[in-house]
Amino acid sequence: xxxxxxxxxxxxxxxxxxxxxxxxxxxxxxxxxxxxxxxxxxxxxxxxxxxxxxxxxxxxxxxxxxxxxxxxxxxxxxxxxxxxxxxxxxxxxxxxxxxxxxxxxxxxxxxxxxxxxxxxxxxxxxxxxxxxxxxxxxxxxxxxxxxxxxxxxxxxxxxxxxxxxxxxxxxxxxxxxxxxxxxxxxxxxxxxxxxxxxxxxxxxxxxxxx
Numbered sequence: 001x002x003x004x005x006x007x008x009x010x011x012x013x014x015x016x017x018x019x020x021x022x023x024x025x026x027x028x029x030x031x032x033x034x035x036x037x038x039x040x041x042x043x044x045x046x047x048x049x050x051x052x053x054x055x056x057x058x059x060x061x062x063x064x065x066x067x068x069x070x071x072x073x074x075x076x077x078x079x080x081x082x083x084x085x086x087x088x089x090x091x092x093x094x095x096x097x098x099x100x101x102x103x104x105x106x107x108x109x110x111x112x113x114x115x116x117x118x119x120x121x122x123x124x125x126x127x128x129x130x131x132x133x134x135x136x137x138x139x140x141x142x143x144x145x146x147x148x149x150x151x152x153x154x155x156x157x158x159x160x161x162x163x164x165x166x167x168x169x170x171x172x173x174x175x176x177x178x179x180x181x182x183x184x185x186x187x188x189x190x191x192x193x194x195x196x197x198x199x200x201x202x203x204x205x206x207x208x209x210x
Contacts, residue, residue: 003048004071006064007055014070019062022070025049028078029104029115029138032057041071056142075137081121082136083112085129094129104140113138 004025008014024042031037033056037049047065057063059075085091095112098105103120106113112129114120115138121131 001046001048002065002067002069003050004063004065005050007051007057008062008064014062018070019072022062022072024072024074025063026074026076027057028076029140032073032075042074047071058139059137075139077135078138079116080134080136080138081114081116081124082132082134083114083124083129084110090128094124094127097123097127106138106140114140 023045025039025047026042027039031039034049035051035053035055038046039049040046049063051057051063057073059073061073063071063073065071083091083094085094091110091112095105095107098112098114098120101120103114103117113136116133121133124131
């Protein structure tokens with residue numbers, strides 16, 4: 001079994017014919033976040049992926065095996081939410097609330113894309129965005145998200161905050177009274193990617209405001 005242990009940097013230019021001839025490795029986003037992975041190339045060859053921890057592979061990346069052979073990464077289609085809005089403000093507010101929950105998001109000129117989540121879909125629709133569940137490759141922004149844990153700490157846009165809390169309360173059974181003392185229970189399960197991806201965070205929030 002070959003071991004793939006190197007990712008070529010963007011500054012290294014290869015002849016297009018070499019990249020075209022390279023076997024491909026098609027992976028969904030979760031798998032592209034793993035630095036240690038047993039996988040199968042699209043030609044059926046079993047390989048071992050051993051990359052520096054924190055590596056996040058993107059569509060089109062070129063890898064090098066221990067025998068010098070090249071492998072090209074392909075982002076697999078997966079179930080995602082494709083989000084659009086009638087105006088820039090609505091799309092910006094949608095991005096704001098997703099970012100506030102540290103949700104991995106792919107940002108386009110006129111769309112947002114995120115992993116399928118019915119709770120987030122409900123929230124986004126209530127904010128005025130259109131949301132479709134589709135099968136598409138997913139390439140979220142890297143380095144600026146915490147892997148999908150959610151917070152209820154948005155204290156600007158008061159109406160949107162109340163709406164988001166209402167949605168999460170309906171789906172998760174959270175209750176909030178308002179008096180300003182916070183008790184947070186955090187359980188963290190960190191994957192290979194550190195702060196970039198693969199986190200499972202379980203946050204229990206109780207709020208009392210005086």
